Amino acid sequence: MRDRRARHLMGAAAGVAAIVPVYYLTEAAARALRTATAAFGPAPAGLGYLAAVALLVTLLTAWPAAALGCGVPLAAAGVLFALDLDAAVGVAATLPWARTGGLPWSPPDGVPWAELGEPPGTLAGTSGLYALIGAVLVLSAVLPARLRSILDR
Incomplete structure (x- = not known):
């Protein structure tokens, strides 16, 4: 027992620790896709960020407590963005790296990825990505064991 x-406690801690990379990678993917759309060009960085998010989400679904x-x-953040955008942007502005405009893994002299009026998470939150990813993770955890990932066995 x-x-x-x-x-379960280790799984929950791993899930909470995964919030930061999933949050920032999802936002980086959304911004790369927006930039590529505006430039009417390809978005290999966006694809890479989305692949990293998909990998993390797949790993998390294997452990219900982590999911x-x-x-x-993430689902709560998505709901906040859907219901009260001003409050969500205010909360996002208090997150780490919000004022520097860079990602945790960005080089110090790199180009800022965040606009001053658009804190990290704004684009992914308003597009519903956080709500979608959060719902997938929660549903994967509450499904019966026989329907969950084979990695959990």
Whole structure:
């Protein structure tokens, strides 16, 4: 019993830790896709960011506690963006790296990816990506065990 509880706690902690990369990678993908659309060109960076998000989400779905730990906050962020955009942008403006305009992995002399009036998460939040990813994670955790990923066995 104690081992099971510890496994759930570790899963929830892993899910909460995954919020930051999923949040910022999703936003980076949305911005790269928007930039490519505006330039009427390809978006290999957007595809790469989306692939990284898909990989993380796939790994999280293998562990229901981790999927809930990441999915519930992302779904809540998506709902906040859908219901009250001003409040969501205000919350996003308080997140780490919001004022510097760079991603955690960006070089210090790199081009800023965020506009001053558009904090990180705004584009992915308004487009519904956080709500979608959060819903997928939550649903993957509440599905019966036989319908979940084969990685959980």
